[in-house]
Amino acid sequence: MTKGLFDCTGKVTLVTGGNGGIGLGFARGVAKMGGDIAIWARNADKNAAAKKDLLAAGAKRVETYAVDVSSEEAIVDGYAKLLADFGRLDCVFANSGRASKSRSVLTLDAQEWHDLLAVNLHGAFFTLREGAKAMVARAEGGEPGGSLVYCGSLSMFHGISGINNYAASKGGMGAVMRGMAAELGKFEIRANSIAPGYIKTGIGGGQDDMSEEMKVRMAAVDAHFSAKTPIHRPGKIEDFEGIGAYLCSDASQYHSGDTIVIDGGSLIYPPYAF
Numbered sequence: 001m002t003k004g005l006f007d008c009t010g011k012v013t014l015v016t017g018g019n020g021g022i023g024l025g026f027a028r029g030v031a032k033m034g035g036d037i038a039i040w041a042r043n044a045d046k047n048a049a050a051k052k053d054l055l056a057a058g059a060k061r062v063e064t065y066a067v068d069v070s071s072e073e074a075i076v077d078g079y080a081k082l083l084a085d086f087g088r089l090d091c092v093f094a095n096s097g098r099a100s101k102s103r104s105v106l107t108l109d110a111q112e113w114h115d116l117l118a119v120n121l122h123g124a125f126f127t128l129r130e131g132a133k134a135m136v137a138r139a140e141g142g143e144p145g146g147s148l149v150y151c152g153s154l155s156m157f158h159g160i161s162g163i164n165n166y167a168a169s170k171g172g173m174g175a176v177m178r179g180m181a182a183e184l185g186k187f188e189i190r191a192n193s194i195a196p197g198y199i200k201t202g203i204g205g206g207q208d209d210m211s212e213e214m215k216v217r218m219a220a221v222d223a224h225f226s227a228k229t230p231i232h233r234p235g236k237i238e239d240f241e242g243i244g245a246y247l248c249s250d251a252s253q254y255h256s257g258d259t260i261v262i263d264g265g266s267l268i269y270p271p272y273a274f
Helices: 021-032 044-057 072-086 110-140 164-187 212-227 237-248
Strands: 012-016 036-040 062-065 091-094 146-151 189-196 259-262
Touching: 012 021, 012 072, 012 110, 021 036, 021 044, 021 091, 021 146, 021 237, 036 044, 036 072, 044 062, 062 072, 072 110, 091 110, 091 237, 110 146, 110 164, 110 189, 146 164, 146 237, 164 189, 189 237, 237 259
Parallel strands: 012 036, 012 091, 036 062, 091 146, 146 189, 189 259
Antiparallel strands: none
16 A cells, blocks of 8 residues: 555665654654664663554564764764665664753853764764765665755754753754755755754653652643744654654655754744734
8 A cells, every 4th residue: 555645665764862752753754654764772672662663653674773873983883784784775864962961151061062062963963974975875876865864953043041062063963964965965865954842752751750849840841832832732752753754755855955843833933922
């Protein structure tokens, strides 16, 4: 049975940090359209759960790998294993990253600056660079095409105090993606970023695992962001299934160099709106 416009049958997608949160949502969209999935993440239990989830959603094949994306060598070795297993690569979603531990530019020290960039900027770049190499080799063999995707954030557009290393990584990779789009278009490889808004990823456990105090705090956070979002709710990982399927599939084959905002409209909502 055909999967329709967003058919991902026969396509292999790598998702870093794909065993939970936005990465799992992206991967699930590809899985529902019949694609094959490779996950790079280091938690074995979460990898096993994600594999079961994605196979149930419709993926033809799912493999998981423990790859440290802060290491260029580990990334190169990871691609060697992936290509040996799958034989091809069609889409990469560079999603791995962490939040900033900083709260002020005045106290942001060198270790925190570099440690975050090692994953969010350098790791993402090397992941996408090596993916691009595999796609270019395939193009030179007579089969052009491919989709490179980076997970950014609204800090690519907003000034947010304190988290300068995080914002630098997201803004820097946004520029990298536009450069990749310009350079790799001749191989019919497209490069885009996704900028999520406030998304409930499930980090920190579900409601059953929270103390009553934390439940109250999270409800207040949800209400705060929902009030500032035209679609009055937090985002869900399911909100990334459609964009995952679209960017993996041939439906997006002429869409490149873009930053796609998935935020319920919060980016365009002015602070004086009611």
